[in-house]
Amino acid sequence: MPAPSPYAARLDRIPVHRQEAEVLGGRTAYWVYGPEDAEVTVLAVHGFRGEHHGLEPVVAHLPGVRVIMPDLPGFGETAPLPGREHDIDAYAQWLTDFAAQVAPGAVVLGHSFGSIVASAAVAGGLETPRLILVNPIGAPALEGPKAVLTRLAMLYYALGARLPEALGTELLRNRVIVRAMSIAMAKTRDPELRRFVHDQHDTYFSRFSDRDVLSQAFRTSVSHDVREFAPRIAVPTLLLAAQRDDITPIEAERALVPLFPDAELVEIAHVGHLIHYETPAEAAGAIRRFLRPLVVPAP
Numbered sequence: 387m388p389a390p391s392p393y394a395a396r397l398d399r400i401p402v403h404r405q406e407a408e409v410l411g412g413r414t415a416y417w418v419y420g421p422e423d424a425e426v427t428v429l430a431v432h433g434f435r436g437e438h439h440g441l442e443p444v445v446a447h448l449p450g451v452r453v454i455m456p457d458l459p460g461f462g463e464t465a466p467l468p469g470r471e472h473d474i475d476a477y478a479q480w481l482t483d484f485a486a487q488v489a490p491g492a493v494v495l496g497h498s499f500g501s502i503v504a505s506a507a508v509a510g511g512l513e514t515p516r517l518i519l520v521n522p523i524g525a526p527a528l529e530g531p532k533a534v535l536t537r538l539a540m541l542y543y544a545l546g547a548r549l550p551e552a553l554g555t556e557l558l559r560n561r562v563i564v565r566a567m568s569i570a571m572a573k574t575r576d577p578e579l580r581r582f583v584h585d586q587h588d589t590y591f592s593r594f595s596d597r598d599v600l601s602q603a604f605r606t607s608v609s610h611d612v613r614e615f616a617p618r619i620a621v622p623t624l625l626l627a628a629q630r631d632d633i634t635p636i637e638a639e640r641a642l643v644p645l646f647p648d649a650e651l652v653e654i655a656h657v658g659h660l661i662h663y664e665t666p667a668e669a670a671g672a673i674r675r676f677l678r679p680l681v682v683p684a685p
Contacts, residue, residue, distance in 0.1 A: 396447065420450065431504050432457070435594065443662055451677075516622050522639065522642065542557075542563075567587070613645055619646055630658040639653075
C-alpha cells in the first residue's frame, strides 16, 4: 500500500496537466503546475534516477508560481535521446532546446544531478533571469570523505552494465539496494515522513528506460560538478544546501559560493540530500524570497 504524502492536500490545490514536446529528435514528457497566467515560471530539473514526482513537494509550497517539470531523457516518461551519448553536452543541449520551445525566459532550477545539467546549460548560453540549485553537486564525486562510497557505486553500475542484460537490469532495479540508499539519505526522524520518502524511491527510483542510459547518466553525474560551470554563470544564483548532505559536504557548498559572479547560499539544518522531500517548505520559502524581485505572489 502506498505511503500517504504529507504534501498531498497542498498539491491537490494546484492545477497540473501533462504535455509532450519533441526535443533533439526524442519525445520529452513534461508537467505544468500552477496558473497559466502566473507572473513567474520556473523550469525545474530533477536529479539522477529520479523523475518529476520528486520535486512535487516543493511545488506544493509554491502556489501561484507556474512550474514546468520535464522528465530527463531516459527517465520517467521521457524517451532516451536517439543516437546520442547521454553526456553533459547532450543533457545541456536538451535543456536549452526544451526551454526555448516550452519555457523561454523561465527561471531555471536544478536539484542534485539536475544542478549540474542546469549549470552547464546556463553557462553554455541558456537565457534565464535567475538560477536556483537545490542540493547542488558542488565538489568532485571522487574526492572528499565519500570517495570510497562513490567508487563502490561505480563498481555497482559497471557490474549492472556488464552482466547479461536481464540480470544486469534486475541488479540495477534491486529493491533492497534502492531501500538501502533511501535509508542512508533520509535524515528525518518522523516515521510517517520516512515511509513516504522510502515509498517515493521504491516507486520512482527505477523508472529508467534501460541500463545503457542509466550507465551513461551515472558516468556523467560523477564526471562533472557545478564548480566547473560556476564562473561562467552571470545571473543571480541561489544555492540551497543541506548541512547534513552526504553527497556534497556543507563545507564544499560554502566554498562553491565565491566561484559564482553573483550567488547566495541558504543552509538548511537537520536535513541531508533530500531537501525536496524532508524540508520543502523551507526550500520554497527561500525560493520565494529569491524570486521576489520578479513579482512572486504570497502563498
